Amino acid sequence: MSSTAALQDILELVRPELSRMDQELVEDLRPGDPSLGPLLEHVAGYRGKQLRPALVFLTGKMFGEVAEAHYTCAKVVELIHTATLVHDDILDGAVVRRSEATVNELYGNEVPVLLGDYIYALAFHMAVSLDDPTCARMFSAAVRVVCQGEITQCLHRGDTDWNEERYLQVISEKTASLYGAACRVGGHYADASEPQLQALWSFGEQLGIAFQIIDDCLDLTGEESVVGKSLGTDLGLGKLTLPMIHLIGNSGDRRERLLQMITDPQPGRGFEELRQEFDVEASVAYAMGRGREFVEGAVRALAELPEGSARDAIGGLAEYVLRRHY
Amino acid sequence: MSSTAALQDILELVRPELSRMDQELVEDLRPGDPSLGPLLEHVAGYRGKQLRPALVFLTGKMFGEVAEAHYTCAKVVELIHTATLVHDDILDGAVVRRSEATVNELYGNEVPVLLGDYIYALAFHMAVSLDDPTCARMFSAAVRVVCQGEITQCLHRGDTDWNEERYLQVISEKTASLYGAACRVGGHYADASEPQLQALWSFGEQLGIAFQIIDDCLDLTGEESVVGKSLGTDLGLGKLTLPMIHLIGNSGDRRERLLQMITDPQPGRGFEELRQEFDVEASVAYAMGRGREFVEGAVRALAELPEGSARDAIGGLAEYVLRRHY
Numbered sequence: 001m002s003s004t005a006a007l008q009d010i011l012e013l014v015r016p017e018l019s020r021m022d023q024e025l026v027e028d029l030r031p032g033d034p035s036l037g038p039l040l041e042h043v044a045g046y047r048g049k050q051l052r053p054a055l056v057f058l059t060g061k062m063f064g065e066v067a068e069a070h071y072t073c074a075k076v077v078e079l080i081h082t083a084t085l086v087h088d089d090i091l092d093g094a095v096v097r098r099s100e101a102t103v104n105e106l107y108g109n110e111v112p113v114l115l116g117d118y119i120y121a122l123a124f125h126m127a128v129s130l131d132d133p134t135c136a137r138m139f140s141a142a143v144r145v146v147c148q149g150e151i152t153q154c155l156h157r158g159d160t161d162w163n164e165e166r167y168l169q170v171i172s173e174k175t176a177s178l179y180g181a182a183c184r185v186g187g188h189y190a191d192a193s194e195p196q197l198q199a200l201w202s203f204g205e206q207l208g209i210a211f212q213i214i215d216d217c218l219d220l221t222g223e224e225s226v227v228g229k230s231l232g233t234d235l236g237l238g239k240l241t242l243p244m245i246h247l248i249g250n251s252g253d254r255r256e257r258l259l260q261m262i263t264d265p266q267p268g269r270g271f272e273e274l275r276q277e278f279d280v281e282a283s284v285a286y287a288m289g290r291g292r293e294f295v296e297g298a299v300r301a302l303a304e305l306p307e308g309s310a311r312d313a314i315g316g317l318a319e320y321v322l323r324r325h326y
Numbered sequence: 327m328s329s330t331a332a333l334q335d336i337l338e339l340v341r342p343e344l345s346r347m348d349q350e351l352v353e354d355l356r357p358g359d360p361s362l363g364p365l366l367e368h369v370a371g372y373r374g375k376q377l378r379p380a381l382v383f384l385t386g387k388m389f390g391e392v393a394e395a396h397y398t399c400a401k402v403v404e405l406i407h408t409a410t411l412v413h414d415d416i417l418d419g420a421v422v423r424r425s426e427a428t429v430n431e432l433y434g435n436e437v438p439v440l441l442g443d444y445i446y447a448l449a450f451h452m453a454v455s456l457d458d459p460t461c462a463r464m465f466s467a468a469v470r471v472v473c474q475g476e477i478t479q480c481l482h483r484g485d486t487d488w489n490e491e492r493y494l495q496v497i498s499e500k501t502a503s504l505y506g507a508a509c510r511v512g513g514h515y516a517d518a519s520e521p522q523l524q525a526l527w528s529f530g531e532q533l534g535i536a537f538q539i540i541d542d543c544l545d546l547t548g549e550e551s552v553v554g555k556s557l558g559t560d561l562g563l564g565k566l567t568l569p570m571i572h573l574i575g576n577s578g579d580r581r582e583r584l585l586q587m588i589t590d591p592q593p594g595r596g597f598e599e600l601r602q603e604f605d606v607e608a609s610v611a612y613a614m615g616r617g618r619e620f621v622e623g624a625v626r627a628l629a630e631l632p633e634g635s636a637r638d639a640i641g642g643l644a645e646y647v648l649r650r651h652y
Contacts, residue, residue: 031474032470032471032474033474033477033478033499035477035478035481035482036474036477036478039477083443087439087440087443090435090436090439091436091439091440107480107481109416109435110416110417110480111477111480111481113413113416113417113439113442114413114417114473114476114477114480115473115477116439116443117409117413117442117443117446117469117473118470118473118474118477120443120446120447120469121446121466121467121469121470121472121473122470124450124462124466124469125463125466125467125470127454127466128453128454128459128462128463128466129463131459133454133457133459133462136450136454136459136462137451137454137455140447140450140451140453140454141447141451143443143446143447143450144358144444144447144448144451145358146447147440147441147443147444147447148357148358148359148362148444150440151359151361151362151365151437151440151441151444152359152361152362154433154436154437154440155361155433155437156361173359
């Protein structure tokens with residue numbers, strides 16, 4: 001079974017909830033001013049794997065029925081994710097996202113800065129529509145942490161002293177905090193206990209770290225046609241991800257040569273040359289092993305939570321993260 | 327008396343509140359990760375006239391004592407304003423802000439995108455710390471409207487069919503909505519009645535519209551050394567502000583010539599040439615007259631609110647907006 005089909009299978013349990021959420025988001029993204037119509041429609045097409053809203057629904061279902069607040073939380077986390085994508089594409093100079101031109105490619109860099117802000121504000125406004133402020137508090141705190149991680153990464157581009165500890169700290173902030181928050185709010189609005197909420201956060205955080213590690217591996221060894229972008233993109237942007245940190249750490253007396261290739265790549269063929277001279281695959285294998293350890297940690301955190309089909313599905317999601325190809 | 331001294335005089339009534347707010351913001355902007363330290367310190371230097379937090383405190387004082395919630399609201403609106411400045415500087419390619427280099431000038435465009443997001447998230451997180459969700463609801467709604475106005479303006483850059491009605495709509499969104507919200511939350515957390523809250527909103531909205539009209543006039547006829555940027559900046563960016571809309575509407579059979587000068591300006595001397603051939607001053611006078619009408623409307627709205635020193639100060643603020651030179 002392809003990893004896409006496997007994911008669809010896992011999400012079957014919350015398919016009705018995800019469909020309703022999708023329909024509501026189309027309504028929520030209706031513009032206040034008609035000029036914004038084409039922009040918001042374009043961005044509505046960005047929604048992809050829906051992992052974060054699925055986590056809200058699945059963690060909710062672990063403790064009983066999905067409540068109205070879960071729909072709000074699911075939409076909030078999906079909108080926040082969409083806003084980060086719109087802004088990330090500016091940072092990365094990306095031209096294509098999910099087979100469509102990015103907003104920066106279509107409109108230059110100004111419109112997507114504002115559009116991302118608009119979507120963030122929409123998400124926060126939606127979050128504070130709930131009487132219980134937990135959703136708004138969790139997600140506004142999480143966005144701050146996400147941005148902190150992204151800024152730290154940005155400020156350390158091309159920093160060849162970057163190490164595994166700092167890398168894990170940054171991905172925990174920029175990626176895992178939103179996963180942790182999604183799982184915790186799902187439990188919160190289903191009246192989970194505080195120890196259960198902590199287990200949910202721990203599950204989400206470790207899943208998010210694993211997700212990002214695998215993402216960074218796919219950037220180096222995925223199939224371009226499946227991943228949907230050129231290999232070595234992170235490297236070209238000066239982002240030193242876990243496999244590259246490992247490669248540098250194990251380059252011995254060829255360290256200078258490697259750093260030179262990384263910091264001053266030959267346009268176009270730089271990454272291919274690097275793969276010929278250095279054992280990138282071994283370092284990717286190391287990073288995948290680390291990713292597997294975080295998935296195992298996530299699965300262990302699940303053991304403290306109520307058994308049932310929701311917990312099985314969420315465990316399946318963790319396994320999927322390791323197997324995915326895009 | 328200079329307009330700066332006049333403003334200081336008007337704000338005297340809320341000087342202790344503004345000072346405490348300033349001190350608290352330094353604490354609130356302390357970074358979670360040390361890498362962010364220099365960035366956040368830099369941005370802390372952006373705080374300027376403090377009109378928006380002053381409106382929160384003054385509208386609160388109209389109805390009695392300033393409460394703790396007013397400090398939160400004042401910090402939230404100042405942080406939101408700071409975030410919009412950080413993002414605006416990217417859009418405008420600005421290199422200097424309040425005599426300091428902009429974040430985009432120092433770090434490129436990526437860091438300020440994320441830094442603006444970080445400050446927005448900090449503001450929202452602060453807003454939802456209050457038990458009463460009004461602050462968070464008002465400001466998240468206002469930010470959405472601000473972004474909508476900015477996006478509409480961006481999409482219509484260089485659109486010579488732009489007219490006064492659309493211009494007023496856009497500045498009402500991008501500028502006045504934050505003023506309206508600042509005044510309304512000030513009254514809300516001082517237990518003002520619904521008709522009073524509506525009068526406060528109306529005051530703030532009209533003040534904000536007037537403020538933006540004057541800002542747009544200063545871009546054409548201010549003193550560069552006082553305004554702190556080159557004249558004709560908006561025009562160079564394709565933003566057609568009220569004086570230019572009026573100039574185009576009254577250019578008669580020289581309309582084509584004017585549009586040509588606007589849409590294809592000669593670098594450097596384009597605006598000076600335009601001023602020699604067309605009566606820019608008359609159109610600025612027209613726009614200033616419209617600004618005055620909005621200030622008069624704002625002052626009329628004040629009549630429905632409790633008399634006293636706070637109302638006097640806030641009326642003085644409205645008059646200051648017309649007289650200011652930067």
